[in-house]
Amino acid sequence: MTTAPVPLNSLSRHIDPIRSELIHAASTVIESGFYILGPNVAAFEREFAAYCGTPHCVNVANGTDALELALKAVGVEPGDRVAVTANAAMYGASATYAAGAKVVFVDIEPGCGTMDPECFAAVLRDGRPLKSVIVTHLYGRMAKIDEIVSMAHAAGVMVVEDCAQAHGARLSDGRRAGSIGDAGSFSFYPTKNLGALGDGGAIVTRHEHVATRAAQLRQYGWTSKYTNEIPGGRNSRLDEIQAAMLSVMLPMLDGWNARRRDVANRYSREICNPRIEVPAVLGDQYVAHLYVVRCDSREELRAHLEANGVQSEVHYPNPDHRQPCHQGRFDSLTLAVTESDAATVLSLPCFPELTDAEVGQVVDACNSF
Incomplete structure (x- = not known):
C-alpha cells in the first residue's frame, strides 16, 4: 500500500476546519445587499490596520495592484527610478512598470533572499535620483528593513514594503511587516499566510495623505464621485465577501x-x-x-x-x-x-x-x- 505524497501545500486542509464560518460570512454578505466597498470592507480595513500597527488600511483587488498603487500613493510618477530585487517573479518590477517608472535592480543577501543593504547603498551612491525602493520580505522573512529605511529616508527615498509573503512577521520590538516603511502592500491570494477564497490586496500606512491617495487611486482617481482628478487610477476594489472571510481568518x-x-x-x-x-x-x-x-x-x-x-x-x-x-x-x-x-x-x-x-x-x- 502506497501513501499519498506530502503536498507542497493543501488549501483543502486549510479551509475545511473553518468551512461553516466562511459559509456563514458569505451568506451574511449576500443577505445584506452590500457587495462593493460596504461595511465588511470597512471593518476588515480597521481590523487589519490595527493588526499591522498602522492607522490606515486601504483594500484593493490584488497584491500587484497594492504594490502599484502604493508606489503611486507615495509619489512615484512616470519616469522615476524605483529600486527592486530581481528574485521574485517580476512582482515588484511589474508594479513599477505599471506605474510608468524605471526599474533599478538590487542584489540580495546570501542565504535569505532579501535585499542586501550594501547593494542598496551602492545604488544610492551612483548619483542618479531614486524616488522609491520596494523592500520585499521574501519567503515570509523580514528584510533588514530598519537599515534600508534609514538609508532611504536620509536620501529622500520613499520605502514601500512588499509584505505579500509576510503577513504577521514582526521585529523583536513588535513592529510588524508593513508598518515600518512609508507604505506596506499585501496580497490575499489563497496560498498566502492570510489568504482569501479569491483574490485581494491591501495597502497599509501610517501616513494619512498616502492612505487618502491610495483610496482615490483604487477607484479611478476620483476625488468625488465621477470626478477624476488624479492620473493613474484604476478599478481595484476588494469584494465584500472576501473582506468578510478575511475577518473570520485574521484572528x-x-x-x-x-x-x-x-x-x-x-x-x-x-x-x-x-x-x-x-x-x-x-x-x-x-x-x-x-x-x-x-x-x-x-x-x-x-x-x-x-x-x-x-x-x-x-x-x-x-x-x-x-x-x-x-x-x-x-x-x-x-x-x-x-x-x-x-x-x-x-x-x-x-x-x-x-x-x-x-x-x-x-x-x-x-x-x-
Missing part, C-alpha cells in the same frame, strides 16, 4: 504562523545533509510562507524527493533581469547572489496543517539524498 493568523515556523525550524534543525543548505532557525521575524533550501544538484534532489513521496517547487527559477520581456536590456547586469539563488533554491512542503509524521518524512527524504 487565526498568528496561530497558523506559529505552526508554519515550528515546521520550518524543525526542518532547519533536523535536515543534516552537506549537499543541502538550510536557512537558520528563526523567530517571529519569519512566518515561513515558504521553506526554501539551496542545493547545487537541485533537479537531482527534486527527483529524489518525488521518488520518496515529497512534493517540491522552485520559487523562483528566472531572475527578473533575465526575463524575455526585457529583450536583453539588462544583459550586461550581473546580480551574482540573485543568479546563484535562481539556480539552486528549492521549496519544501510548509503549511500549518502538515502533520508531524509528514514533516519527518520530508526530513528523512532530504537526509537520504
Whole structure:
C-alpha cells in the first residue's frame, strides 16, 4: 500500500476546519445587499490596520495592484527610478512598470533572499535620483528593513514594503511587516499566510495623505464621485465577501504562523545533509510562507524527493533581469547572489496543517539524498 505524497501545500486542509464560518460570512454578505466597498470592507480595513500597527488600511483587488498603487500613493510618477530585487517573479518590477517608472535592480543577501543593504547603498551612491525602493520580505522573512529605511529616508527615498509573503512577521520590538516603511502592500491570494477564497490586496500606512491617495487611486482617481482628478487610477476594489472571510481568518493568523515556523525550524534543525543548505532557525521575524533550501544538484534532489513521496517547487527559477520581456536590456547586469539563488533554491512542503509524521518524512527524504 502506497501513501499519498506530502503536498507542497493543501488549501483543502486549510479551509475545511473553518468551512461553516466562511459559509456563514458569505451568506451574511449576500443577505445584506452590500457587495462593493460596504461595511465588511470597512471593518476588515480597521481590523487589519490595527493588526499591522498602522492607522490606515486601504483594500484593493490584488497584491500587484497594492504594490502599484502604493508606489503611486507615495509619489512615484512616470519616469522615476524605483529600486527592486530581481528574485521574485517580476512582482515588484511589474508594479513599477505599471506605474510608468524605471526599474533599478538590487542584489540580495546570501542565504535569505532579501535585499542586501550594501547593494542598496551602492545604488544610492551612483548619483542618479531614486524616488522609491520596494523592500520585499521574501519567503515570509523580514528584510533588514530598519537599515534600508534609514538609508532611504536620509536620501529622500520613499520605502514601500512588499509584505505579500509576510503577513504577521514582526521585529523583536513588535513592529510588524508593513508598518515600518512609508507604505506596506499585501496580497490575499489563497496560498498566502492570510489568504482569501479569491483574490485581494491591501495597502497599509501610517501616513494619512498616502492612505487618502491610495483610496482615490483604487477607484479611478476620483476625488468625488465621477470626478477624476488624479492620473493613474484604476478599478481595484476588494469584494465584500472576501473582506468578510478575511475577518473570520485574521484572528487565526498568528496561530497558523506559529505552526508554519515550528515546521520550518524543525526542518532547519533536523535536515543534516552537506549537499543541502538550510536557512537558520528563526523567530517571529519569519512566518515561513515558504521553506526554501539551496542545493547545487537541485533537479537531482527534486527527483529524489518525488521518488520518496515529497512534493517540491522552485520559487523562483528566472531572475527578473533575465526575463524575455526585457529583450536583453539588462544583459550586461550581473546580480551574482540573485543568479546563484535562481539556480539552486528549492521549496519544501510548509503549511500549518502538515502533520508531524509528514514533516519527518520530508526530513528523512532530504537526509537520504
